[in-house]
Amino acid sequence: MTDTFVVTGGAGFIGSHLVDALLAEGNRVVVIDDLSSGDERRINPAAEFELFDIDDPERLDSVVDKASPRAIYHLAAQSSITKSVKDPRRDCDVNVRGTLQLLEAARRCAAPLVFTSSAGVLYGNLAPLPTPERFVPSPIAPYGASKWAAEAYIDTWANSSRLPHAVLRLANVYGRRQSPAGEVGVVAIFSYSLWRGERPRMYGHGKPTRDYIHVADVVEAMIRATGVRGTFNVATGFETSVEDVYSTLAGAAGSSIEPELLPLRDGELRRSCVDPSHAERTLGFRARVGVKDGLRRTYRELVEEFEAEASRESATTR
Numbered sequence: 001m002t003d004t005f006v007v008t009g010g011a012g013f014i015g016s017h018l019v020d021a022l023l024a025e026g027n028r029v030v031v032i033d034d035l036s037s038g039d040e041r042r043i044n045p046a047a048e049f050e051l052f053d054i055d056d057p058e059r060l061d062s063v064v065d066k067a068s069p070r071a072i073y074h075l076a077a078q079s080s081i082t083k084s085v086k087d088p089r090r091d092c093d094v095n096v097r098g099t100l101q102l103l104e105a106a107r108r109c110a111a112p113l114v115f116t117s118s119a120g121v122l123y124g125n126l127a128p129l130p131t132p133e134r135f136v137p138s139p140i141a142p143y144g145a146s147k148w149a150a151e152a153y154i155d156t157w158a159n160s161s162r163l164p165h166a167v168l169r170l171a172n173v174y175g176r177r178q179s180p181a182g183e184v185g186v187v188a189i190f191s192y193s194l195w196r197g198e199r200p201r202m203y204g205h206g207k208p209t210r211d212y213i214h215v216a217d218v219v220e221a222m223i224r225a226t227g228v229r230g231t232f233n234v235a236t237g238f239e240t241s242v243e244d245v246y247s248t249l250a251g252a253a254g255s256s257i258e259p260e261l262l263p264l265r266d267g268e269l270r271r272s273c274v275d276p277s278h279a280e281r282t283l284g285f286r287a288r289v290g291v292k293d294g295l296r297r298t299y300r301e302l303v304e305e306f307e308a309e310a311s312r313e314s315a316t317t318r
């Protein structure tokens, strides 16, 4: 029998990969997205697409009730730190109120939710490395506060509706379809600069470290977490410096362009690395893509996308 799944944010970077994986297993997928940062061309044509803002309760209720899904993957989010500082109310409306509305719909359909939170914005500079889930978050941006508040609602609704909702705290995700226009996708941003032959900006003089996880591993963790109650870091547990990311990508590009070295920006972490052992023990999940191989592969895939986009643009201006 075909199962139905709802994916909010299915036109986004991570959501579109998840939609492909669910469809490949023979499922029916309903995508909800307002295309605020997503792209309709990323949505697999075999999925059903509902274009609206998750902060529209009536539309959300009617679409989810009609789909009656086996599970809901909730990725739609206001995920720009800068926008959250400029307009914290909108950040809260989408990330908290939208999640609450979806939890109510999940309760009616008795469907477990899988939610994408963010390790990078929850754990601060004082966190032990690698950071375990039990470290009490201390976010410094409204975006971190809204993700943490959404986690609290999810936990509370899991208690009251007795549904096994899962919270996944993702590390820094990279892979095909990541937009170089975002503020955090350093792999896509560096790849775009290298492809254009431009000098990228490297903050913190290249020294900050992050835990980089490939999108294919994130999709696997999301599927394994379906129907498992708990909060899980989804990460590799390895620290990689920004300068090492750049040198691997520059090697893949055959480029000797030196980046522009700048000081760390306000609110940026010096080091970040997340402990994945709880997900390994409970979900049997372990990241499989090694960072160097993953970065080289991603560079080639992103270049194909940049070239396809450039030829589309030149065809429309002709």
Ligand SMILES: NC(=O)c1ccc[n+]([C@@H]2O[C@H](COP(=O)([O-])OP(=O)(O)OC[C@H]3O[C@@H](n4cnc5c(N)ncnc54)[C@H](O)[C@@H]3O)[C@@H](O)[C@H]2O)c1
Pocket: 008, 009, 010, 011, 012, 013, 014, 015, 032, 033, 034, 035, 036, 037, 038, 039, 052, 053, 054, 055, 074, 075, 076, 077, 078, 079, 094, 098, 116, 117, 118, 119, 120, 169, 170, 171, 172, 173, 174, 184
């Ligand atoms: N990319 C990362 O490194 C990373 C790290 C930690 C957590 N996350 C989380 O993972 C999720 C997906 O991130 P991504 O990198 O794929 O981002 P993305 O911007 O590519 O995808 C988000 C999608 O949600 C849609 N969306 C945004 N607001 C919406 C609204 N109000 N109503 C309906 N749709 C809306 C966007 O149009 C977009 O398609 C987000 O919740 C993000 O906070 C991402």
